[in-house]
Amino acid sequence: MLNGILLVDKAPGWTSHDVVAKCRGLLREKRIGHGGTLDPMATGLLVLFVGPATKLVSKLPGEKAYIASLRFGLETDTYDIEGKTVREYAQIPAEEELQAVLPRYTGDLMQTPPMVSAVKINGKKLYELARKGIEVERPPRPVTVRELIWLSGNGSEHTLRIRCSAGTYVRSLIHDIGRELGSGAVMTALCRINSGPFHVDDAVPVEQVTPERVMAVEDGWFDG
Numbered sequence: 490m491l492n493g494i495l496l497v498d499k500a501p502g503w504t505s506h507d508v509v510a511k512c513r514g515l516l517r518e519k520r521i522g523h524g525g526t527l528d529p530m531a532t533g534l535l536v537l538f539v540g541p542a543t544k545l546v547s548k549l550p551g552e553k554a555y556i557a558s559l560r561f562g563l564e565t566d567t568y569d570i571e572g573k574t575v576r577e578y579a580q581i582p583a584e585e586e587l588q589a590v591l592p593r594y595t596g597d598l599m600q601t602p603p604m605v606s607a608v609k610i611n612g613k614k615l616y617e618l619a620r621k622g623i624e625v626e627r628p629p630r631p632v633t634v635r636e637l638i639w640l641s642g643n644g645s646e647h648t649l650r651i652r653c654s655a656g657t658y659v660r661s662l663i664h665d666i667g668r669e670l671g672s673g674a675v676m677t678a679l680c681r682i683n684s685g686p687f688h689v690d691d692a693v694p695v696e697q698v699t700p701e702r703v704m705a706v707e708d709g710w711f712d713g
Contacts, residue, residue, distance in 0.1 A: 491518050492540040493703040494710075496692035499527050499535045508535055508695055515698045524549040525655065525684055530571055533681035534689040539703050548711040551655030552635070554683035557676055559663045561645040564673040568603050568660035572675070581645050582670040590669055591637045591649075599629035600661050632657040646677070686710050 495516075497508055505526045513521050522543045524536035533555070538546050561581050565572030636652035651659055660676040667674025682689045693702055 490540055491516055491700055491703050493538075493542050493705045494687075495521075495537040495539055495698065495703050496687055496689075497535045497537060497698065498689055498692035498694050499532055500694060501530055501532050503695070504529050505535060509537065511695050512537060512539075512698055515695075516700055516703070522546045525553065525681075527681060528679070530569060531679040531681065533679075534684050534687060534692050535681075536684050536687055542706055545706065545711065550685035550711065552652065552683075552685065553655065553657075553681060554636075554650070554652040555659055556640070556648065556650055556678075556680045556682055557659045557663065558646065558648045558678040559667075559674050560677050561647075561667060561670070561672040561674050563675055564664065564667065565675050568658075568664040569676040576673055578671070578673045580672045582672050584639070584642065584647070586670060587642075587647060587666070588639050590666060591639060593669075594662060594666060595634050595637045597631060597633050600632045600658060600665075601627050601629050602658055603661050603664070630656065634662070637662075652683075 495512065497512070499505070499508055505523050509521050509523055513519055516539065518539055520540050520543050522538045524538065524546055527533065527535055536549060538544075560570065562578050563574055564576045564578075565574050567573075633654040634651065634657060635654075636650065638650045640648045640650055642648055651657075651662070653659075659679055663674050663676045680689070
């Protein structure tokens with residue numbers, strides 16, 4: 490009987506549910522859960538809990554890390570490049586301007602979830618309402634951004650590294666930065682590189698999933 494943790498490097502276009510469903514078939518195990526959703530356009534680390542280990546999902550530390558790319562000059566209804574453009578801007582901030590505002594988005598913040606999130610309002614998931622063209626008020630929620638670092642970029646395209654608490658929406662962070670700089674901004678790519686004690690370098694594409702890839706739970710993985 491399989492009982493442990495499987496690290497999958499999710500490809501773009503897959504939902505987290507798609508990955509879980511595929512792995513259930515590959516491993517012939519119905520009891521599989523994941524330790525944090527990734528949107529279809531996102532890539533990177535998805536931590537799966539297999540067999541009796543599913544009871545440990547809630548014990549996975551919430552801190553996560555991402556590499557995110559952004560583009561200045563527009564806003565969309567989803568806060569990412571795949572959404573419908575709702576506004577365009579002529580102004581593009583300089584690299585120095587971007588770096589100057591990053592400290593303001595580090596620490597404890599109140600963040601409004603995007604309409605494409607899985608947050609529930611009155612029992613309905615926001616993305617389900619968004620698909621019907623319905624937009625509702627979303628109360629801000631507390632999140633913590635422990636690290637927000639500029640990695641590279643020029644002109645309208647830039648890449649950041651983010652280390653943050655569970656429940657942080659990187660696309661909302663990018664949207665808010667774009668608003669503050671008066672240029673708008675959308676997320677163009679997102680890769681989760683860390684989730685709790687696990688790193689994407691140790692993950693495999695779903696096509697390479699085998700029972701041998703399921704790791705037994707080790708002492709200390711979920712301390713704290």
